[in-house]
Amino acid sequence: MSINAKTARFELVTLDGKEALFHEDRVDPATVPEGMFRYEIRSGDYGVPVLLRRDVDTGFGGSILINEQLDVTDPEPYIEGGLAFTGQKCSLVKYMRDNPAQTTGMTKEEAVAKAEIGWWKEATAGEIVDFQLYEPMLCMPFDKFHEAVEEVLGRLVFTHEFAEVDKLRIEHEKIQQEQGVTGSGMTMGGLS
Secondary structure, three states, X not given: OXXXXXXXXXXXXEEOOEEEEEEOOEEOHHHOOOOOEEEEEEEOHHHOEEEEEOOOOOOEEEEEEEOOXXXXXXXXXXXXXXXXXXXXXXXXXXXXXXXXXXXOOOOHHHHHHHHHOOHHHHOOHHHHHHHHOOOOOOOOOHHHHHHHHHHHHOOOOOHHHHHHHHHHHHHHHHHHHHOOOOOOOOOOOOOO
């Protein structure tokens, strides 16, 4: 089973002294927004986390999301400074809001290229919102994005509300939690 990074509740951890998010399940890479990086932990004896990789085939011990790219090219990238669990629950939106320096999203050129392929034309309103609401660069016509947000939130959304996108994200997350959405419905997010 893999989870949707944008709707899941994570545990806040420190990984080698850096704040990150942990989940015991696999995170669907398609739901990881640009500017965030997904890694998997391989556990050793007695479930102790020992290796960090992009993907783990055996001994899966959980997923890590962090706002910086880590070097896992070493044949044995051990978790040197340790993995410390804080016991605090945290959403991806809150993490990105609290750690904005590294979460810049797409470049203008990437956003234009994505818009030019018309990715939103075959997407559901939920898929559009799952991606575009969390991506700072607009990658589609605004009127289509606006319609999708209204459909997903189930209410009229005034244009000025997009100036405070964090409030829309929180409302979106609350609706998904109330509906029990934990799986991935999104297919066009950034693969990290």
